[in-house]
Each structure stands twice: as C-alpha cells, then as structure tokens.
Amino acid sequence: MSDLSASPVIPTETLPLKAARGLGPTLAARAHKWDQSREYCHENIPDLVAAKLMGMSIPREYGGQGASFLQVVDVVEEVARHCTLTARIIVEANMGGISAVMAYGTEKQKAFCAKYVLAGDKPAICITEPDAGSAATEMTSTAQKVKGGYRLNGVKHWITGGGMSKLHLVFARVLDDAGVDQGIGGFLLLHDPDNGDDCEGFTVARRERTMGLCGMPEAELHFEDAFIADDMVVLPPSGFKRGFADLMTAYNSQRVGAGTIAMGIAAGALDHATRYLKEREQFGRPIGEFQGLQWMLAEMDAKVHASRLMLREAAQTLCGKGFPDMHLAARAKMFASENAISVVNDALQMFGARGYGSQEPLERMYRDVRMFTIGGGTAQILKTQVAGGLLGIKVPQTRDGYVKIAEGSVK
Ligand SMILES: CC(C)(COP(=O)(O)OP(=O)(O)OC[C@H]1O[C@@H](n2cnc3c(N)ncnc32)[C@H](O)[C@@H]1OP(=O)(O)O)[C@@H](O)C(=O)NCCC(=O)NCCSC(=O)CCS(=O)O
Numbered sequence: 519m520s521d522l523s524a525s526p527v528i529p530t531e532t533l534p535l536k537a538a539r540g541l542g543p544t545l546a547a548r549a550h551k552w553d554q555s556r557e558y559c560h561e562n563i564p565d566l567v568a569a570k571l572m573g574m575s576i577p578r579e580y581g582g583q584g585a586s587f588l589q590v591v592d593v594v595e596e597v598a599r600h601c602t603l604t605a606r607i608i609v610e611a612n613m614g615g616i617s618a619v620m621a622y623g624t625e626k627q628k629a630f631c632a633k634y635v636l637a638g639d640k641p642a643i644c645i646t647e648p649d650a651g652s653a654a655t656e657m658t659s660t661a662q663k664v665k666g667g668y669r670l671n672g673v674k675h676w677i678t679g680g681g682m683s684k685l686h687l688v689f690a691r692v693l694d695d696a697g698v699d700q701g702i703g704g705f706l707l708l709h710d711p712d713n714g715d716d717c718e719g720f721t722v723a724r725r726e727r728t729m730g731l732c733g734m735p736e737a738e739l740h741f742e743d744a745f746i747a748d749d750m751v752v753l754p755p756s757g758f759k760r761g762f763a764d765l766m767t768a769y770n771s772q773r774v775g776a777g778t779i780a781m782g783i784a785a786g787a788l789d790h791a792t793r794y795l796k797e798r799e800q801f802g803r804p805i806g807e808f809q810g811l812q813w814m815l816a817e818m819d820a821k822v823h824a825s826r827l828m829l830r831e832a833a834q835t836l837c838g839k840g841f842p843d844m845h846l847a848a849r850a851k852m853f854a855s856e857n858a859i860s861v862v863n864d865a866l867q868m869f870g871a872r873g874y875g876s877q878e879p880l881e882r883m884y885r886d887v888r889m890f891t892i893g894g895g896t897a898q899i900l901k902t903q904v905a906g907g908l909l910g911i912k913v914p915q916t917r918d919g920y921v922k923i924a925e926g927s928v929k
C-alpha cells in the first residue's frame with residue numbers, strides 16, 4: 519500500500535522512480551523517431567521490463583512490485599517529461615484494465631494477465647464504440663451466453679494499442695441464454711497471432727492517423743462471434759447489473775494515469791522553456807529577463823504544480839474497492855489535461871519559430887498533449903461528473919434521465 523504519510527509534493531524515491539529517472543535521457547533521444555516513423559516503441563520495451571516498470575503495480579505474488587498508484591504516477595510523470603508514448607504504455611501496464619483484473623479477476627486470470635504485462639505487453643481497454651463515446655453506457659457490443667462461454671459481437675474504435683496489444687479487456691453488454699440484457703461485463707481477449715493465439719472472429723479493422731502520439735496505434739476492432747471462455751470473463755464484484763460502475767471504478771486509476779501523462783508533458787515543456795529563457799538572447803539580454811515571460815513562466819509552474827498535487831491526491835485517496843475516488847480522479851484529470859495544453863502552448867510560444875520546428879520537442883509535445891481532454895473521458899464529461907458530486911445529485915444526460923429519477927425507476 520502507498521505510504522499515505524508521504525509528502526504531497528516530494529515523490530518517494532522508489533527503485534522504479536530511480537529507474538525511470540535513469541531511462542529519461544534514452545527515452546528522450548528516441549521519442550522523435552517514433553513520432554516521425556509512426557512506429558511503436560518496441561525498442562523501449564526491454565528497458566521498461568528490465569527496470570520493472572511494466573506491471574510494477576501488480577501484487578508481488580503475481581510477479582509485480584506491489585507498487586501503489588502514487589508510486590506509479592511518480593514514474594509516469596518522470597517518463598512523460600521525455601516520451602509520451604512510453605508514458606502511455608506504463609499507465610496501461612499498471613492501471614485501468616490490468617488493475618481491474620488484479621482487483622476483480624480470478625487467480626487464473628490474474629496470473630495469466632500478469633505474465634503478459636510483466637513480459638512487456640500493454641493491455642488494451644475496449645470501451646468506446648462509434649455510437650457510444652461519451653455515452654459509454656449506450657454501448658451496443660454484446661456478449662451472448664453460449665455453452666462454455668460467450669460470443670462477442672460489435673465494434674470498438676479508438677482503441678489504444680489495437681493491433682499491438684495482446685491482452686484486451688472488452689466491455690460488452692451481457693445477454694443471457696434467452697437474450698435478456700444482464701448489464702455490462704469485462705471480457706479478456708488474447709490476440710497474439712505470432713504465438714498461435716489468434717482469436718477467431720476478432721479483427722483489427724483499421725488504424726486512425728492521429729495528430730499526436732503518432733507511434734501508438736489507435737485502432738478499430740471488430741468482434742464477430744468471437745468466443746470468450748467462461749473463465750476469461752472478469753465478473754465485477756457487484757455483478758453485471760452494476761458491472762459498468764465497477765469497471766469504471768477500476769478505470770478511474772487510468773484516468774489519474776492519463777492526467778499524470780498530460781502533467782508530465784507540461785512539466786517537461788516547462789523544463790525546456792526555463793532552459794531556453796536563459797539561453798536565448800534578444801535585445802542584448804536573455805529573454806528570461808523580460809517580465810512578461812517571467813510571469814508566463816510563473817503561471818506555467820503553478821499550473822503544473824497544482825495539477826501534480828491534485829493527481830497525487832487522487833492517486834492516494836482510494837475508494838472502498840481500492841481505486842482512486844471517482845470525483846478526485848475526474849477533477850484531477852480534467853484540471854491537469856486542460857492546463858497541460860495551456861502550459862505546452864506557452865512553452866512553445868517562448869521558443870518563437872524554433873518552437874514551431876522539429877529541432878525542439880515542443881511541437882511534438884503540443885500534438886501529443888492535445889488528446890488528454892478527449893481520451894479517458896472528455897473534459898466536459900468529467901466536469902459534469904465533478905459538478906454532480908458537488909451538488910450531490912445524479913446528473914443523467916439523456917432527456918428522459920431526470921424523468922426516470924423522478925419516477926424512481928433510476929436511483
Ligand atoms: C457519462 C458517464 C459518466 C455515464 O453517464 P450515464 O448517465 O450514462 O450513466 P451513469 O448513471 O452516470 O453511470 C452508470 C453507473 O456507473 C457509475 N459510474 C460512472 N462513471 C463512473 C466512474 N468513473 N467511476 C465509478 N462509477 C462510475 C455511476 O455512478 C452509475 O452507478 P450507479 O448506477 O449510480 O450506482 C460515462 O459514460 C463516462 O464516463 N463516459 C466517458 C467515457 C470514457 O471515459 N471513456 C474512456 C474510454 S478508455 C480511454 O479513453 C483511454 C484513453 S486514456 O488515455 O485513458
């Protein structure tokens with residue numbers, strides 16, 4: 519468990535954090551390559567495995583380090599300063615889907631998933647569909663109960679790592695033998711064709727061409743009667759009826775991780791800007807002597823630091839199921855992602871034309887950071903969630919949502 523007495527500011531100097539700090543310059547030197555080639559950073563994976571950063575949050579009994587979410591976010595911030603792509607891999611190798619399995623899974627599922635993640639696999643979490651993005655509970659992918667398991671049907675898109683990830687946690691609407699909707703469950707699907715584990719009925723249909731994080735595949739996945747055996751169903755603790763709530767409770771850890779990547783990019787951009795303000799001279803003096811830029815720098819620093827504090831608070835304020843509190847996670851991720859875009863934008867501005875070119879990492883960081891008010895729950899959705907918490911009311915978004923509450927059909 520995390521050291522809850524840890525200072526809210528100074529990261530605990532853990533072995534993983536030391537390892538991440540040691541890897542920083544190497545990751546930074548390679549980051550441009552993945553961005554330009556749009557290739558996955560396979561070369562980084564052995565370094566992450568050797569540094570025990572893949573699956574550091576997995577309990578020791580399954581081969582991990584048993585690291586807390588607080589210790590994970592410290593590593594994520596450090597890596598994100600240098601390479602967004604690698605930071606996203608570390609988040610999904612320690613939070614979100616893998617954390618749901620470690621919390622809700624069977625012994626077999628935990629050991630099975632730990633093996634892949636510890637060996638370097640970044641699991642994919644499959645929630646979003648073409649017609650169910652923010653309105654995730656309107657997903658139409660189904661898991662029809664059949665003898666020995668379930669048949670998955672549907673389309674998921676914007677799946678991070680699609681085509682690269684071996685493990686997939688697929689959210690789907692469970693239908694019993696009679697086709698009656700039971701609620702939403704999580705289904706573990708292995709896609710590892712190089713090792714003969716190709717799931718029939720599962721296809722990677724296409725890859726998005728993205729503005730940032732260019733080395734990470736964002737793919738559309740098709741499920742056509744893909745069979746998932748009973749023992750690969752992640753049964754949420756409250757059953758399928760509240761399966762979405764339980765699975766999203768686990769997902770809140772990934773929201774904190776995603777917000778930390780955004781903050782880490784901004785922290786890295788702040789480092790670059792601070793360096794440049796002392797290096798660049800105009801009017802016979804370092805541009806850092808101009809008060810306007812000094813004030814910008816101070817504001818950037820405050821935004822990064824406030825984000826860091828909120829994220830570290832969320833990482834260590836755990837709900838009953840051992841995951842970050844929903845509202846703290848939403849607030850931290852919303853705040854960090856919006857402010858990170860602003861900070862990276864200002865840092866790029868301080869470089870003048872140089873910031874707009876590829877001699878500095880700022881333009882890549884600016885393209886990378888832009889996703890974080892969208893992926894992981896948009897800033898708008900998270901603000902609604904925070905407001906609902908502040909008001910102490912449910913905030914249904916469908917037109918009949920409030921009617922159902924009034925009628926008592928929705929609690
Ligand atoms: C918009 C939503 C919040 C859901 O809204 P709905 O009005 O459709 O449904 P609700 O009644 O609000 O929720 C149903 C049920 O689940 C509980 N819930 C919802 N969210 C959470 C949460 N984060 N933590 C815990 N519990 C949650 C809610 O309280 C209800 O429970 P009760 O029935 O009241 O007990 C939701 O659809 C939403 O979050 N939409 C955004 C979609 C999203 O975040 N997608 C992420 C996909 S993965 C990704 O993007 C990866 C990229 S990243 O870098 O990580």
Ligand SMILES: Cc1cc2nc3c(=O)[nH]c(=O)nc-3n(C[C@H](O)[C@H](O)[C@H](O)COP(=O)(O)OP(=O)(O)OC[C@H]3O[C@@H](n4cnc5c(N)ncnc54)[C@H](O)[C@@H]3O)c2cc1C
Nearest residue numbers: 643644645646651652676677678889893894895896898915
């Ligand atoms: C880089 C990247 C990686 C991703 N990785 C994954 C992944 O690994 N797994 C996965 O499942 N998904 C992933 N996603 C998908 C992501 O979760 C969705 O894009 C996100 O939930 C928003 O859904 P949408 O794109 O359909 O936008 P929409 O829901 O169509 O929203 C469009 C706009 O309307 C706003 N909006 C919608 N509803 C409301 C409302 N009720 N109130 C106010 N505003 C509203 C939104 O905030 C947004 O501005 C990823 C997305 C990106 C960009």
